[in-house]
Amino acid sequence: MNEKNNAPKLLHIENVYKQYGEKMILDNIDLIVNEGEFCTVVGPSGCGKSTLLRLILGQEPPTEGRLLLDGKPVGYPNTDRGIVYQRYSLFPHLTVLENVMLGPSLKLGLMERRRRKTELRDEAMHYLQHVNLHLHGNKYPHELSGGMQQRVAIAQALIMKPRILLMDEPFGALDPQTREDMQIFLLELWEQEKMTIFFVTHDLEEALYLGTRIFALSQYYSDDRGHDHKKRGAKIVSDHKLPSAVASNEIKHTPEFLALLETIRKDAFEKDHLQHVREFNLKHPDSYQTLTEEESNHRG
Amino acid sequence: MSDKPQFFGLHAQPGPYLTWALAAIPFILAIVIYMVAADIRHKENPQDKLLPNLSQMTDAAKRMAMDEDRRSGKILLWSDTAASLKRLAVGVALAAVVGLLLGLNMGLFPGMHVMLASGLTFISMIPPLSILPILFIMVGVDELAKVTLIFIGIFPVIARDILMAVNKIPREQITKALTLGATHLEVAYKIVLPQILPRLLESVRLALGAAWLFLIAAEAIAANEGLGYRIFLVRRYLAMDVIIPYVFWITILGFLFDSMLRLLLKKKFAWYVARG
Ligand SMILES: Nc1ncnc2c1ncn2[C@@H]1O[C@H](COP(=O)(O)OP(=O)(O)OP(=O)(O)O)[C@@H](O)[C@H]1O
Numbered sequence: 001m002n003e004k005n006n007a008p009k010l011l012h013i014e015n016v017y018k019q020y021g022e023k024m025i026l027d028n029i030d031l032i033v034n035e036g037e038f039c040t041v042v043g044p045s046g047c048g049k050s051t052l053l054r055l056i057l058g059q060e061p062p063t064e065g066r067l068l069l070d071g072k073p074v075g076y077p078n079t080d081r082g083i084v085y086q087r088y089s090l091f092p093h094l095t096v097l098e099n100v101m102l103g104p105s106l107k108l109g110l111m112e113r114r115r116r117k118t119e120l121r122d123e124a125m126h127y128l129q130h131v132n133l134h135l136h137g138n139k140y141p142h143e144l145s146g147g148m149q150q151r152v153a154i155a156q157a158l159i160m161k162p163r164i165l166l167m168d169e170p171f172g173a174l175d176p177q178t179r180e181d182m183q184i185f186l187l188e189l190w191e192q193e194k195m196t197i198f199f200v201t202h203d204l205e206e207a208l209y210l211g212t213r214i215f216a217l218s219q220y221y222s223d224d225r226g227h228d229h230k231k232r233g234a235k236i237v238s239d240h241k242l243p244s245a246v247a248s249n250e251i252k253h254t255p256e257f258l259a260l261l262e263t264i265r266k267d268a269f270e271k272d273h274l275q276h277v278r279e280f281n282l283k284h285p286d287s288y289q290t291l292t293e294e295e296s297n298h299r300g
Numbered sequence: 301m302s303d304k305p306q307f308f309g310l311h312a313q314p315g316p317y318l319t320w321a322l323a324a325i326p327f328i329l330a331i332v333i334y335m336v337a338a339d340i341r342h343k344e345n346p347q348d349k350l351l352p353n354l355s356q357m358t359d360a361a362k363r364m365a366m367d368e369d370r371r372s373g374k375i376l377l378w379s380d381t382a383a384s385l386k387r388l389a390v391g392v393a394l395a396a397v398v399g400l401l402l403g404l405n406m407g408l409f410p411g412m413h414v415m416l417a418s419g420l421t422f423i424s425m426i427p428p429l430s431i432l433p434i435l436f437i438m439v440g441v442d443e444l445a446k447v448t449l450i451f452i453g454i455f456p457v458i459a460r461d462i463l464m465a466v467n468k469i470p471r472e473q474i475t476k477a478l479t480l481g482a483t484h485l486e487v488a489y490k491i492v493l494p495q496i497l498p499r500l501l502e503s504v505r506l507a508l509g510a511a512w513l514f515l516i517a518a519e520a521i522a523a524n525e526g527l528g529y530r531i532f533l534v535r536r537y538l539a540m541d542v543i544i545p546y547v548f549w550i551t552i553l554g555f556l557f558d559s560m561l562r563l564l565l566k567k568k569f570a571w572y573v574a575r576g
């Protein structure tokens with residue numbers, strides 16, 4: 001399915017379903033994400049983007065299917081995966097510096113933590129410098145603006161050097177100017193740290209600007225299960241490779257690029273534009289799709 | 301906006317002096333009404349005991365707070381206060397610790413919740429005073445019974461309050477802590493516990509009123525010193541001149557503890573106060 005690409009697969013999602021009660025949310029999701037990719041995920045509100053993130057994080061198990069990280073089942077949340085939420089990422093009772101130091105110091109025993117206190121501080125300060133907040137280390141989260149809080153949350157997650165950094169609308173609550181600053185800032189960090197990022201947003205432009213790969217999750221599609229099939233959930237209906245924004249900013253204003261934006265908008269967000277499962281725009285080299293016989297009666 | 305209303309209406313902004321004056325009005329009113337009533341009774345009978353006037357009460361208060369008791373050689377107000385506060389402190393502290401541990405562990409660990417939730421609800425439904433006789437029979441009439449009554453009376457309330465506070469902590473925070481490498485115990489005692497300590501202080505503040513109630517009730521029934529014991533003892537002689545200053549003293553103590561806890565909250569948990 002993916003022989004032409006030899007880069008190591010970091011995340012492998014196979015036939016994943018997620019159901020809440022009778023309601024199917026994620027419907028047979030297949031996905032491979034390679035190391036170093038900046039993946040952005042878009043889709044209509046309520047389609048299951050955060051749910052997919054929770055499954056990767058291990059906060060909830062899938063109803064069916066497998067999620068593998070470095071070839072191993074993802075299991076409960078652990079240090080392999082970092083997370084930045086739109087809110088609630090910081091611990092309100094700890095200062096900025098303590099928030100960033102928390103991860104590394106949890107790894108150590110009590111004695112070790114005492115002994116290496118300055119070392120821990122220096123490391124945390126280094127990361128705070130990275131996010132340009134080294135002068136605010138002694139403040140509490142409630143004393144910071146929304147954008148500053150999100151930068152601390154990013155530093156807090158980065159210091160753990162997770163295999164994959166998951167972000168759920170991290171800039172969703174910020175004003176447009178701060179948001180733009182944060183986007184540039186995140187791209188720079190991604191460049192420097194060679195991270196793998198999985199970035200959920202409902203803003204298509206943001207997704208196109210940031211990602212090296214964009215895919216859309218949507219429940220607006222058709223298949224051979226019949227028009228009135230009750231338990232239809234969201235699938236990946238569109239998957240594209242993007243030129244890196246860091247490499248060139250201009251590309252993102254070309255006609256092809258605007259055409260891509262329009263395609264994804266239609267594929268994912270338009271209620272009446274129902275593509276058949278066999279005709280999805282799965283253009284990214286890593287994308288693959290295994291359909292059940294029920295979904296696709298067509299053989300060949 | 302030059303003529304901001306001082307008192308009337310939705311936009312009232314009482315100035316600093318008026319604030320003091322307004323706050324004092326209910327107290328002054330109560331005192332005046334009492335003094336007038338006492339005066340009327342004293343006109344009829346200068347020896348009236350039911351509504352003692354100010355000088356009678358200060359005399360009695362002075363006697364209780366400064367003179368040694370002839371029989372025990374103790375200064376009664378202080379020995380009573382010490383005895384009562386000791387019971388109150390031990391009972392409340394025990395209830396706070398147990399309530400905190402119960403609420404925390406039940407809120408975080410589903411196994412604990414399943415095991416303890418119905419038991420806790422059951423215990424909290426027992427009217428504490430109704431088991432006072434049982435306590436006297438089982439643990440005797442000395443200190444332990446009083447402390448136990450306070451403990452049983454308030455720990456379920458604190459535990460349930462803490463439980464609710466733990467449940468309010470967003471699930472995201474716990475997941476976040478796990479991604480930072482915290483173990484389950486570290487989540488409980490390093491991440492969640494420090495966050496609900498301020499809530500514990502508030503819980504204790506609210507529970508203090510009930511704690512006093514149980515203390516006075518237990519002392520009234522079986523004790524040989526304590527504020528509640530004294531009030532119920534002198535009641536036999538209709539000694540209102542002692543009872544009223546004692547009640548006043550208890551009120552001041554309660555007010556003092558409440559203010560202390562509030563200050564502690566403000567000083568030590570600024571992040572909590574600021575979040576509202
Ligand atoms: N614990 C749950 N129990 C029942 N239904 C749930 C639960 N969590 C999510 N859902 C439902 O699953 C669907 C997908 O939710 P999800 O939060 O993943 O959407 P989303 O794509 O992240 O939306 P948004 O863009 O608004 O954040 C929604 O219809 C939601 O009501």
Ligand SMILES: [Mg+2]
Nearest residue numbers: 049050051168
């Ligand atoms: Mg969401």
